[in-house]
Amino acid sequence: MALKFHTLDVFTDRRFGGNPLAVVLGADTLSDDQMQTIAREFNLSETVFVQSSTRPAHSARMRIFTPRSEIPFAGHPTIGTAILLAELNAPAHNGERDALVVLEQAIGTVRVGARLRTGGAAFAEFDAPKLPAEAGVLPPVDVLAAGLGLIPSEVGFENHAPICYAAGNTFAFVPVASLEAIGRARVNGSHWERAFEQQGISGVYVYTRQCEHTTSAFHVRMFAPQIGIAEDPATGSAAVGLAGIVHQSDRLRDGTHRRIVEQGYEMGRPSQIVLTLVAAGGKLASVRIGGSAVRVSEGTIDV
Incomplete structure (x- = not known):
C-alpha cells in the first residue's frame, strides 16, 4: 500500500527555515507500530x-x-x-482562501483558522486546547545549570525563575x-539526567529576553x-506554557497581548511563533498560537 505524504516547513514564511514536518495522508489502516516506524524513518521532530x-x-x-x-x-x-488540508481542500475566491480546519487530536478538538494568499506564505492560528498550569517541582538552580552546561548565575533574570508548566505536554x-x-x-551528559530526566517532563525550554530581532x-x-528530539527548531506547545509564565512573571494587565517568539537560530532553522495572550479578571483567559508554513516536498511511502 502506498500512502501520499507532504513535508512542510512550519513557523516560517520561506523554505528551509522553521520546523520541518511530515504529514502522511489516508493513514486510517496503519497500526501504532507502523506509524511509529514511519516517524522514525522521517526522523523529524514530529510526523503527523x-x-x-x-x-x-x-x-x-x-x-x-x-x-x-x-x-x-x-x-x-x-x-x-x-x-x-486547507491548501488541498479549501475553495478559492478572488485568489484568497480562508478556512476553518477542525482537527481531532488526543488532547481534544482543535479549531484552526487558516489564511491562504496567492504569492505569499499561508498563515494559521489556533486557540490552545488547554491553558497552562504549574506542574511539578524542579531541582535547585545549580543542578539545572549543570544540566544545561551553564553556571548558576546565568539562570534566571528579573523575577523569572525556573518552573514546570503543562498545557498538554509538560x-x-x-x-x-x-x-x-x-x-x-x-x-x-549525566548532569542532564540528574536535572531533568526524573521530572516526568517532555522537554526543557530555555528562554531569554535578548533576541536576534528587535x-x-x-x-x-x-x-x-527523552522523546527523541535532540533540539527542536520551533515548539508551539511549549510557547503555550510560556504564556502562563509571561502572564504571571510580567504581571500583565487585562487585555490582549501579542509576543513574537524566535527559535531555531542556533540550528540554522530560524522560526517565528506568534503568541497571543488574553487576560481577563486578573487571570489568563486564552492563548493563541500562530505561524506561517510552506510546502517543501511530496511523495508516496510504501507500507
Missing part, C-alpha cells in the same frame, strides 16, 4: 498521520509521533497540518540571562532527548 474524522463536521483526525513516541498535542504539527522552563549564554546551552520578545531553545 491524518485519518478520517469521527464526526462529519470535523476536518480530520490526526495523530502525532516523534521518532520515539506518540504525543497528545504539538503546535507545529497543528499549524502545518491545518495549512496543508516542560521545564529555564530562564537564561543572556543571548550569549543561551547559545552555549546544551544537553550536558521585533521579537523572547529568544528560546527546546531540548527533548
Whole structure:
C-alpha cells in the first residue's frame, strides 16, 4: 500500500527555515507500530498521520509521533497540518482562501483558522486546547545549570525563575540571562539526567529576553532527548506554557497581548511563533498560537 505524504516547513514564511514536518495522508489502516516506524524513518521532530474524522463536521483526525513516541498535542504539527488540508481542500475566491480546519487530536478538538494568499506564505492560528498550569517541582538552580552546561548565575533574570508548566505536554522552563549564554546551552551528559530526566517532563525550554530581532520578545531553545528530539527548531506547545509564565512573571494587565517568539537560530532553522495572550479578571483567559508554513516536498511511502 502506498500512502501520499507532504513535508512542510512550519513557523516560517520561506523554505528551509522553521520546523520541518511530515504529514502522511489516508493513514486510517496503519497500526501504532507502523506509524511509529514511519516517524522514525522521517526522523523529524514530529510526523503527523491524518485519518478520517469521527464526526462529519470535523476536518480530520490526526495523530502525532516523534521518532520515539506518540504525543497528545504539538503546535507545529497543528499549524502545518491545518495549512496543508486547507491548501488541498479549501475553495478559492478572488485568489484568497480562508478556512476553518477542525482537527481531532488526543488532547481534544482543535479549531484552526487558516489564511491562504496567492504569492505569499499561508498563515494559521489556533486557540490552545488547554491553558497552562504549574506542574511539578524542579531541582535547585545549580543542578539545572549543570544540566544545561551553564553556571548558576546565568539562570534566571528579573523575577523569572525556573518552573514546570503543562498545557498538554509538560516542560521545564529555564530562564537564561543572556543571548550569549543561551547559545552555549546544551544537553550536558549525566548532569542532564540528574536535572531533568526524573521530572516526568517532555522537554526543557530555555528562554531569554535578548533576541536576534528587535521585533521579537523572547529568544528560546527546546531540548527533548527523552522523546527523541535532540533540539527542536520551533515548539508551539511549549510557547503555550510560556504564556502562563509571561502572564504571571510580567504581571500583565487585562487585555490582549501579542509576543513574537524566535527559535531555531542556533540550528540554522530560524522560526517565528506568534503568541497571543488574553487576560481577563486578573487571570489568563486564552492563548493563541500562530505561524506561517510552506510546502517543501511530496511523495508516496510504501507500507
